[in-house]
Amino acid sequence: MMSRYAIDRWSSRVVLAFGVTSFVVLVVIAAFIFRESLPALQEVGLFRILFGTDWYPSNDKFGILTMVVGSIVVTIVSLGIAVPLSLGAAVLLAEVAPPRVRALVRPAVELLVGIPSVVFGLVGMVALAPLIADISGKGSGSSVLAASIVLAVMVLPTITSISEDAIRALPRTYKEGALALGATHWQTIWRVLVPAARRGIMAGAILGTGRAIGETMAMVMVIGNSPIFPTGLFSTARTLTGNIAVEIAAAVGIHQSVLYVTGLVLFVLVMIINSASLLAYKRRAD
Amino acid sequence: MRVSPRTTEKLAFGAIWTSGAIAVLVLLFLIGYVVVRGAPEISPEFLFTPPRGGLGGEGGISSCIVSTLWIVVVTMLLLTPLGLGAAIYMAEYAPENRLIGFIRYSVELLAGVPSIVFGLFGYAVFVTVMSLHFSILSGALTLVCLLLPFLTRTAEEALRAVPRAQREAALALGATKWQVVTRVVVPAAMPGIITGVILCIGRTVSESAPLFVTMGGSSGMPDGIMSPGRTLAVHVFYLAMETNALEKALATGAVLVVLILVTNLLTNWISTRLQARMMGAR
Numbered sequence: 001m002m003s004r005y006a007i008d009r010w011s012s013r014v015v016l017a018f019g020v021t022s023f024v025v026l027v028v029i030a031a032f033i034f035r036e037s038l039p040a041l042q043e044v045g046l047f048r049i050l051f052g053t054d055w056y057p058s059n060d061k062f063g064i065l066t067m068v069v070g071s072i073v074v075t076i077v078s079l080g081i082a083v084p085l086s087l088g089a090a091v092l093l094a095e096v097a098p099p100r101v102r103a104l105v106r107p108a109v110e111l112l113v114g115i116p117s118v119v120f121g122l123v124g125m126v127a128l129a130p131l132i133a134d135i136s137g138k139g140s141g142s143s144v145l146a147a148s149i150v151l152a153v154m155v156l157p158t159i160t161s162i163s164e165d166a167i168r169a170l171p172r173t174y175k176e177g178a179l180a181l182g183a184t185h186w187q188t189i190w191r192v193l194v195p196a197a198r199r200g201i202m203a204g205a206i207l208g209t210g211r212a213i214g215e216t217m218a219m220v221m222v223i224g225n226s227p228i229f230p231t232g233l234f235s236t237a238r239t240l241t242g243n244i245a246v247e248i249a250a251a252v253g254i255h256q257s258v259l260y261v262t263g264l265v266l267f268v269l270v271m272i273i274n275s276a277s278l279l280a281y282k283r284r285a286d
Numbered sequence: 287m288r289v290s291p292r293t294t295e296k297l298a299f300g301a302i303w304t305s306g307a308i309a310v311l312v313l314l315f316l317i318g319y320v321v322v323r324g325a326p327e328i329s330p331e332f333l334f335t336p337p338r339g340g341l342g343g344e345g346g347i348s349s350c351i352v353s354t355l356w357i358v359v360v361t362m363l364l365l366t367p368l369g370l371g372a373a374i375y376m377a378e379y380a381p382e383n384r385l386i387g388f389i390r391y392s393v394e395l396l397a398g399v400p401s402i403v404f405g406l407f408g409y410a411v412f413v414t415v416m417s418l419h420f421s422i423l424s425g426a427l428t429l430v431c432l433l434l435p436f437l438t439r440t441a442e443e444a445l446r447a448v449p450r451a452q453r454e455a456a457l458a459l460g461a462t463k464w465q466v467v468t469r470v471v472v473p474a475a476m477p478g479i480i481t482g483v484i485l486c487i488g489r490t491v492s493e494s495a496p497l498f499v500t501m502g503g504s505s506g507m508p509d510g511i512m513s514p515g516r517t518l519a520v521h522v523f524y525l526a527m528e529t530n531a532l533e534k535a536l537a538t539g540a541v542l543v544v545l546i547l548v549t550n551l552l553t554n555w556i557s558t559r560l561q562a563r564m565m566g567a568r
Contacts, residue, residue, distance in 0.1 A: 004462050004464070004465060005462060007462070007464055008462035008463055008464040008465070011464040011467075012379055012463070012464070014371070015371050015372075015374045015375040015378075015379055016375055016379065017371075018367075018368060018371030018372045018374070018375055019371070019372045019374075019375025019376055019379070019380060019389075020375075020389065021368060021372055021434065022372060022389075022393040022396060022434050022435050022438055023389045023392055023393060025396065025431045025434060026392050026393065026395070026396040028407075028411070029396075029399070029403070029404070029407045029431070032407055032410050032411055033403065033406060033407060033410075035410075036406075036410050084305070085305045085308060085309065086305075086309075087305075088301060088302045088304070088305025088306065089302075089305050089306045089308075089309045091302050092302045092303060092305065092306035093306070096299060096302055096303070097306065101306075104310075105306055105309070105310055107554075108309075108310050108313050108314075109309055109310075109313070111313060111547075111550055112309075112312075112313050112316075114488050114489075114492065114546045114549070114550055115316065115317075115492070115543065115546060116491070116492030116493075116494065116519045116522075116539075116542050116543075116546065117492070117494060117495075118492075118494050118519050118520075118522040118523050118526070118539070118542075119316070119320060119492075119522065119539045119542060119543060120316070121523070121526070122320070122522055122526050122535055122536065122539050123316055123319055123320060123539075125526055125532075126319075126323075126532055126535075126536065127319055153312050153316070156309060156312075157309075160309065184291045184292065184294075184295045185295060186291070186294060186295035186298045186299065187291060187294075187295075189298075190298070207398070210398045211398075213400065214398075214399070214400025214401065214402070214403075215400075216400065216401065216402040216494075216495035217494045217495050217498065217519075217523050220523075220527070221523070221526055221527065241400055241402045241495070244402050244405070244406060244499075245402055245405075245495055245498060245499065248405075248406070248409060248499055249499070259406070260406060260410070263402070263403045263406040266400050266402070266403055267399060267400075267403050270398055270399055270400055270403075271395055271398075271399075273398075274394070274395050274398040275395065277398075278391065278394060278395075
């Protein structure tokens with residue numbers, strides 16, 4: 001039987017191995033996505049994939065620009081809806097609402113995080129899309145607008161809770177100082193607290209952006225999935241994530257490899273966005 | 287016209303209350319809609335027969351429930367020791383140097399990578415290179431990679447929250463570091479660790495994109511970790527996109543929402559319960 005000292009020595013090596021697993025996974029993921037992308041990068045070329053506007057895999061046309069634009073447009077519109085709403089909800093929870101209301105609303109908002117994305121997509125399909133079809137008078141209602149609204153609801157809790165935490169973390173003296181100078185509660189919130197918490201709010205918004213770009217199944221369900229440039233809010237479109245999900249099962253050869261390039265583009269995009277969010281957080285801490 | 291500060295405040299607070307109300311109403315609508323429209327379809331027959339396929343989406347969801355259970359069990363069996371081990375290293379052993387800082391930073395980034403990219407990775411590595419094919423094991427391994435950073439961070443926070451004095455007391459009594467970790471720190475951090483595990487179960491149940499790509503989506507009854515399968519979340523997607531059985535999709539969605547609600551309540555209950563017990567013991 002091993003002595004407890006021997007166990008102690010071995011255990012520290014074992015947990016070290018466990019500790020670096022996540023890091024190894026990250027490296028392996030990056031390496032594999034890159035490796036699988038190589039054939040397409042060599043044969044089609046990054047430039048023609050990234051800036052090509054035609055996606056006809058059967059005719060060897062592998063441009064993903066329409067999907068890049070689709071992802072970006074949906075993300076921007078959804079954040080346009082979600083950020084003001086979340087900021088309002090965050091201020092409500094942090095400053096305005098009595099504790100009893102907060103005790104009800106905060107768990108409700110947090111519950112939204114746990115709801116499966118296919119459920120958001122389904123309700124978007126069944127309840128929201130027909131409504132949009134009535135307004136626009138065409139098609140099934142699957143559109144950039146439907147996708148953006150669904151996405152806005154999905155990122156709302158993330159941005160709300162991070163913003164609320166940012167406002168709550170401010171020193172009390174900020175608020176007391178402003179009130180003592182005769183500012184109304186609202187003036188204090190709008191001119192002192194929100195500006196002081198802006199880094200945290202930014203970090204929340206950026207994190208929401210990352211989640212929005214990465215959302216897959218709900219987007220496939222409500223955006224219509226046609227690989228064209230969106231021409232307006234009622235137009236259909238396709239996202240980068242949706243492109244992978246819809247086509248990977250049937251794709252072989254270069255087509256499959258191009259889908260890995262799509263994954264690579266997403267990977268890089270989200271890495272940039274998340275680095276920005278982490279930096280915003282960090283600088284706030286300094 | 288100049289608006290007085292008081293009026294501005296009233297208007298602004300009105301807008302703020304409205305946005306809070308919208309957030310809550312959307313949640314109520316979402317859950318209410320799925321449950322109210324889905325509930326009439328739910329019957330013992332729906333729960334205990336497998337889907338029969340086809341455009342009408344006939345049949346129930348029994349095989350999807352079994353697939354979901356399989357994926358949760360296999361994922362958690364692999365994920366929990368790995369996540370806890372990593373958290374123990376990060377909280378108790380890791381030196382505070384640049385290398386560890388860099389690893390920490392990269393793992394934070396890993397947590398934000400879209401789940402479909404994990405799906406692509408799982409497809410390349412587990413399904414193809416490791417020849418596990420479309421299977422529950424491939425899906426579970428993919429989810430382990432996806433959830434590992436999250437569980438590690440939650441468990442690490444729980445471990446770090448254990449007061450230093452408890453570690454020092456145990457060390458002073460002659461315990462080795464490993465004894466301190468396993469017999470003092472981990473038990474004390476248990477509520478937080480369990481909460482993290484349950485949150486991971488919730489995410490496993492609701493995740494769809496990576497499983498859609500790695501599990502094969504067969505609606506048959508799985509008979510082991512090597513057989514393909516279709517979880518409830520993926521089934522909702524199939525029903526919505528490939529059949530016109532929207533009522534069945536909503537019913538499946540209702541089952542999912544109820545599962546998530548239960549998981550959430552469980553998390554809250556456990557964390558408050560265990561927390562209270564720990565406080566009482568002190």
